Amino acid sequence: MNLALWIAAGLLAAVALTGGISKALVPKKKLSLAHGGEWTEDVSVGAVKTLGGLELLAAAGLILPAVGGTIPVMVPVTAVCWMLLMIGAMITHGRLGQYKLVMLNVAYLAVAAFIAWGRFGPVHFVA
Template sequence: MNLALWIAAILLTLVALTGGITKSFVPKQKLATIHGAEWTAGFGANAIRALGATELLAALGLILPRALGIAPVVVPVTATCWIALMVGAMITHSRLDQYKLVAVNVVYLAIAAFIAVGRY
């Protein structure tokens, strides 16, 4: 079970890192042209960067506390926050009729729920 939780956390960390780096460093105009990121056209650049920073912090919170043995309760808290983030992503993508991306968000939500339950 512990191995499965580590694999899930690493997978979700990679997702968070990818999204966080993209939202933090790719210009808004370029993001709006990428499939799946069309929603950025309706958001301010600072809001997008803040979301990217949140995802980068989530990447750290899913791995480091448990790996370092410092405040490991942060891992399930981070996973729970990721669930809330995915609910928002599902709402945003469904408004744009991007139902395949909603399904991807459901998978990420399920992984986060597995981590949250497994690590509490």
């Protein structure tokens, strides 16, 4: 179970890192032209960059606290925060009729829920 939770956290961290880098570094105009990035047309550059920063923090929060042994409870807390972010993404993509992306967000939410459940519950980190 511990291995499955580590794999899930690693995969979700990779997703968060990829999304965070693209939102933080790619110009808003270029993001808006990409499939799935149409939502950026309706928000400010600051909002896009803020979401990118949150995703970068999520990538770090899913891995570093456990690896470093400092405040490992931040891993499931980060997973819960990621779930909230995915709910917002599902609403946004749903409004645009991008139902395949909604389903992808549901999958990411499910992985985060698994991590939160596992790390808050039966396989929490022991200091």
